[in-house]
Amino acid sequence: MSKPQLIVNEELGKEFGLSKDEYAKVLTIMGRTPSLTELGIFSVMWSEHCSYKSSRAWLRNLPTKAPWVIHGPGENAGVVDIGQGLAAIFKMESHNHPSFIEPYQGAATGVGGILRDVFTMGARPVANLNALRFGSPDHPATRHIVDGVVRGIGGYGNCVGVPTVGGEVNFHESYNGNPLVNAMNVGVARQDRIFLSAAAGIGNPVIYVGSKTGRDGIHGATMASAEFDEDAASKRPTVQVGDPFVEKLLIEACLELMATDAIVAIQDMGAAGLTSSAVEMAGKGGVGIELNLDHVPQREEQMTAYEMMLSESQERMLMVLRPDRTELAKEIFEKWELDFAIIGHLTDTGHIVIKHHDKTEADIPLEPLADEAPLYHRPTAPSPKPEPLGALDVNVSIEQSLIKLLGCADLASRSWIWDQYDSTIGGQTVYRPGQADAAIIRVDGTQIGLALTTDCTPRYCAADAYQGGAQAVAEAWRNITATGAKPLAVTDNLNFGNPEKPEVMGQIVAAIEGMKDACNALDFPVVSGNVSLYNETRDANGENVSVLPTPAIGALGVIDDVSKTIGNAFKADYDIVLIGATKGELGQTLWLREILGKETGNPPQIDLQAERRNGDFVRENIANGLIEACHDLSDGGLLVAAAEMAMAGNVGCTLDVPESGIRPEAYWFGEDQARYLVMTADKDALIKAAKAQNIPARDIGCTGGDSLVMPSGTITTIARMKTASKSFFEKLMKV
Amino acid sequence: MKIGIVVFPGTNRERDMVIAFERVTGVTPTIIWHRETALPQLDMVVLPGGFSYGDYLRCGAMAAHSPIMHEIRAFAEKGGYIMGVCNGFQILTESGLLPGALLPNASLRFLSRDCHLRIERNDTAYTRGWKQGDVFRTATAHGDGNYFCDAENLKRLEGEGQVVFRYSSPEGEINPLNPEYNPNGSINAIAGIIDKTGRICGMMPHPEDMVDPLMGSEDGKPLFQGIMETLTR
Numbered sequence: 032m033s034k035p036q037l038i039v040n041e042e043l044g045k046e047f048g049l050s051k052d053e054y055a056k057v058l059t060i061m062g063r064t065p066s067l068t069e070l071g072i073f074s075v076m077w078s079e080h081c082s083y084k085s086s087r088a089w090l091r092n093l094p095t096k097a098p099w100v101i102h103g104p105g106e107n108a109g110v111v112d113i114g115q116g117l118a119a120i121f122k123m124e125s126h127n128h129p130s131f132i133e134p135y136q137g138a139a140t141g142v143g144g145i146l147r148d149v150f151t152m153g154a155r156p157v158a159n160l161n162a163l164r165f166g167s168p169d170h171p172a173t174r175h176i177v178d179g180v181v182r183g184i185g186g187y188g189n190c191v192g193v194p195t196v197g198g199e200v201n202f203h204e205s206y207n208g209n210p211l212v213n214a215m216n217v218g219v220a221r222q223d224r225i226f227l228s229a230a231a232g233i234g235n236p237v238i239y240v241g242s243k244t245g246r247d248g249i250h251g252a253t254m255a256s257a258e259f260d261e262d263a264a265s266k267r268p269t270v271q272v273g274d275p276f277v278e279k280l281l282i283e284a285c286l287e288l289m290a291t292d293a294i295v296a297i298q299d300m301g302a303a304g305l306t307s308s309a310v311e312m313a314g315k316g317g318v319g320i321e322l323n324l325d326h327v328p329q330r331e332e333q334m335t336a337y338e339m340m341l342s343e344s345q346e347r348m349l350m351v352l353r354p355d356r357t358e359l360a361k362e363i364f365e366k367w368e369l370d371f372a373i374i375g376h377l378t379d380t381g382h383i384v385i386k387h388h389d390k391t392e393a394d395i396p397l398e399p400l401a402d403e404a405p406l407y408h409r410p411t412a413p414s415p416k417p418e419p420l421g422a423l424d425v426n427v428s429i430e431q432s433l434i435k436l437l438g439c440a441d442l443a444s445r446s447w448i449w450d451q452y453d454s455t456i457g458g459q460t461v462y463r464p465g466q467a468d469a470a471i472i473r474v475d476g477t478q479i480g481l482a483l484t485t486d487c488t489p490r491y492c493a494a495d496a497y498q499g500g501a502q503a504v505a506e507a508w509r510n511i512t513a514t515g516a517k518p519l520a521v522t523d524n525l526n527f528g529n530p531e532k533p534e535v536m537g538q539i540v541a542a543i544e545g546m547k548d549a550c551n552a553l554d555f556p557v558v559s560g561n562v563s564l565y566n567e568t569r570d571a572n573g574e575n576v577s578v579l580p581t582p583a584i585g586a587l588g589v590i591d592d593v594s595k596t597i598g599n600a601f602k603a604d605y606d607i608v609l610i611g612a613t614k615g616e617l618g619q620t621l622w623l624r625e626i627l628g629k630e631t632g633n634p635p636q637i638d639l640q641a642e643r644r645n646g647d648f649v650r651e652n653i654a655n656g657l658i659e660a661c662h663d664l665s666d667g668g669l670l671v672a673a674a675e676m677a678m679a680g681n682v683g684c685t686l687d688v689p690e691s692g693i694r695p696e697a698y699w700f701g702e703d704q705a706r707y708l709v710m711t712a713d714k715d716a717l718i719k720a721a722k723a724q725n726i727p728a729r730d731i732g733c734t735g736g737d738s739l740v741m742p743s744g745t746i747t748t749i750a751r752m753k754t755a756s757k758s759f760f761e762k763l764m765k766v
Numbered sequence: 767m768k769i770g771i772v773v774f775p776g777t778n779r780e781r782d783m784v785i786a787f788e789r790v791t792g793v794t795p796t797i798i799w800h801r802e803t804a805l806p807q808l809d810m811v812v813l814p815g816g817f818s819y820g821d822y823l824r825c826g827a828m829a830a831h832s833p834i835m836h837e838i839r840a841f842a843e844k845g846g847y848i849m850g851v852c853n854g855f856q857i858l859t860e861s862g863l864l865p866g867a868l869l870p871n872a873s874l875r876f877l878s879r880d881c882h883l884r885i886e887r888n889d890t891a892y893t894r895g896w897k898q899g900d901v902f903r904t905a906t907a908h909g910d911g912n913y914f915c916d917a918e919n920l921k922r923l924e925g926e927g928q929v930v931f932r933y934s935s936p937e938g939e940i941n942p943l944n945p946e947y948n949p950n951g952s953i954n955a956i957a958g959i960i961d962k963t964g965r966i967c968g969m970m971p972h973p974e975d976m977v978d979p980l981m982g983s984e985d986g987k988p989l990f991q992g993i994m995e996t997l998t999r
Contacts, residue, residue, distance in 0.1 A: 182875075182876075185876050186876075189817075189876055189878075189907070189909075190776070190778075190817040190820065190821070191778070192778025192779070192816060192817075274820070275817070275820065276775070276776050276817060276819065276820025276821075276822065277820075279775075279776055279778065279817070280775055280776070367775065368775065449878070450875075450877060450878055450879050451875055451876045451877070451878065452876075452878055453876070453878045453907040454878055455878070455905045455907060455972065455975045455981070456778065456779060456782065456815075456907060456975075457781065457782065458781070458782040458785045458786070458974065458975050458977075458978070458981065459981070460981060461980055461981060461982075463982075473980065475781070475785075593980065594980055
């Protein structure tokens with residue numbers, strides 16, 4: 032069967048996602064009409080997904096350095112010093128578009144891809160996390176997407192044997208046609224055995240290992256760089272299919288090889304597959320690369336050079352080896368029953384040359400391919416200010432409001448999800464999902480603890496992208512602080528709509544600005560990240576709907592002695608102290624949305640000095656044993672935090688009357704930032720210490736019993752709260 | 767005491783098992799690659815958890831035909847002890863060393879949650895660290911842990927005391943119909959069984975992840991203490 036011949040011209044360039052100007056630039060660089068394979072290479076390398084052409088100029092503003100940062104953005108993942116000669120390697124990445132088209136495989140391969148980014152640097156993966164955003168619970172597709180995504184994440188993570196220890200989930204109608212699936216992985220390596228991707232050594236062999244190449248995922252990176260239309264489902268063939276079993280073998284084989292001195296450079300084949308790995312490895316090393324595709328292990332017949340270069344088949348890696356170690360490497364991969372093929376070598380030409388069936392299919396100078404990649408300063412427009420908060424006509428009691436909030440989509444128990452993820456494998460999980468504000472794992476063979484979290488509050492970002500960007504960073508920092516660990520660094524996953532729309536570009540720029548200020552104030556540099564744009568779908572009325580701006584933050588903290596970390600569960604007969612100031616901010620709160628049905632007002636304002644001061648105080652007093660359980664105040668405010676601590680420990684509490692001058696709803700449900708609810712055996716000492724540092728601290732009650740007792744004397748049992756909290760997923764998933 | 771832990775492609779809880787043996791007994795087990803055709807001198811072979819061969823075909827089905835299994839059968843015939851946990855239990859039923867089969871969980875979903883097990887008898891190498899009727903907390907992590915066997919085998923298992931661990935409430939109550947207390951729907955709430963000789967044991971949950979108070983519990987320790995007492999000579 033012969034294929035229709037594609038004519039390379041501006042029109043085809045457009046189909047491949049290249050603008051008119053970009054296509055003209057390709058002609059200038061090449062000095063001739065490119066071949067189909069060359070056009071494919073340019074189009075994926077210059078796609079939004081691979082080139083960050085809309086966001087790059089702004090991402091440069093983020094702080095990326097600190098004494099503990101070993102490798103910041105630019106490598107496969109970020110690397111930080113965690114002591115004792117060890118490094119934590121971590122990154123978060125989106126798989127949004129594939130997860131909408133095919134939820135199981137989209138989410139599964141998202142986990143697989145981020146794992147490879149981490150172990151390609153020499154780390155053994157030790158923890159998975161994820162940040163998920165789904166459509167409205169009422170939308171008919173939501174249940175199917177939740178089911179597929181959760182099964183996909185579990186199916187992959189459980190099989191490769193890496194515990195999934197944390198994450199976050201939101202529901203909102205803006206994600207109806209465009210869920211967000213952001214997967215994070217954390218690995219641990221010796222600092223003196225970190226592997227980078229820059230190729231070196233003219234003549235050194237280029238090795239392909241892992242699964243065979245098929246026609247799956249061709250142009251996946253381009254798909255991820257365009258809006259969805261109503262026939263998105265027709266793009267199902269562009270979604271890759273994952274094989275976690277092969278990934279597990281690949282991890283073990285790569286780590287076995289990494290214990291030798293065979294590897295010069297290594298990179299996984301992720302988005303844009305063989306193209307991006309070959310181009311980036313050679314480009315970073317300042318060398319040329321020649322590949323002979325005849326030697327690429329193939330699982331389908333008669334694949335063309337174009338198809339092989341653009342395939343996104345999963346579980347594949349590209350390596351440059353020392354020539355005298357090639358046999359040794361081959362033996363290791365054969366032991367693990369994985370394909371191993373020498374498919375090329377490094378050259379001094381500075382070009383990438385692709386040969387197939389004795390024909391040169393591509394010959395592109397690498398320098399301009401990278402250096403002349405498009406970079407846009409797209410126009411921005413300020414987002415409209417949120418509607419004013421407005422009058423608050425409340426006829427729901429505090430207790431009824433609490434029960435309703437505990438059962439709402441954004442607060443309800445997530446146990447239905449995390450029960451499907453293996454969180455204990457590895458035998459190092461100190462705090463599992465829900466037991467502490469951040470997941471805590473021990474580093475095998477040491478007492479070092481890692482604290483891990485993902486955070487973002489998209490409704491704040493929609494109301495004020497600057498405040499929302501700063502808040503996401505601050506909340507991640509707070510969640511790590513609440514366990515007693517020291518926050519070290521951030522990986523960001525920026526999910527936005529179409530950057531060609533000035534108001535969306537305005538959100539991107541403002542959110543990055545907010546993140547930048549928060550990262551600077553909290554000494555919390557960004558060491559890796561990913562940008563996912565064009566998260567828009569045409570709805571049934573033909574309107575383009577953009578997702579809420581969602582700059583998800585993944586973060587990592589460290590503590591030398593993991594036994595000093597604390598969880599968020601109440602124990603009986605302690606005092607409860609609120610750290611941080613309460614003004615009673617109700618704008619954009621969950622209370623406002625769930626009880627009054629309004630999404631109005633300014634989001635809570637971030638005071639970065641107060642964040643820093645209050646957080647450092649809490650961490651010190653966890654270290655000295657004064658604070659024995661801690662929960663940061665976020666969604667739902669003070670009363671929800673108290674209820675969550677009570678449910679976590681199966682121990683109730685009795686709460687004192689609110690501060691005067693604040694309406695009760697604002698006191699109990701306001702979402703003022705920089706606050707922590709802490710459990711202490713010596714409230715006087717704690718409050719005295721806080722006062723000495725001018726930190727607001729207030730005795731608000733004590734723990735004990737099996738209910739939450741309000742100052743009015745009304746009693747809400749833990750059993751009732753748990754029933755409310757569990758009901759949401761039971762109803763949604765019809766358990 | 768010499769322990770060997772067999773690793774198949776896709777096995778992923780071997781490290782947990784090593785940590786548990788080291789922590790509780792002070793003995794470091796030997797790792798044995800599935801393509802080995804001879805076992806070293808051992809007192810016990812452990813088949814740990816994981817997804818051998820990706821759980822493709824059927825959980826444990828391909829591993830049951832791995833080269834090392836020939837040696838493991840011979841080891842069993844010579845009186846060696848064999849413990850299979852999770853995927854290891856599935857391999858033992860697939861290879862016929864233990865009766866029955868592990869079906870998909872009744873919920874048809876992967877289940878990673880703590881559960882409680884009741885000790886049905888304490889005169890075995892695996893349970894002598896407990897008293898009969900003791901209940902301990904342990905972790906589960908499986909998609910196919912729903913134990914099933916035909917009526918004849920069930921009668922034999924129950925009649926000859928081959929059921930050693932049963933899912934229960936924290937207080938030790940058995941209710942096979944309550945998914946809280948029998949999380950995967952196993953027949954008669956069976957969580958672990960032993961062969962006629964008392965030397966081959968299979969169980970679905972993971973006591974090896976429950977040997978360190980830092981990880982939330984030391985409830986799994988008696989298993990390893992019992993093994994040590996039996997095999998130390």
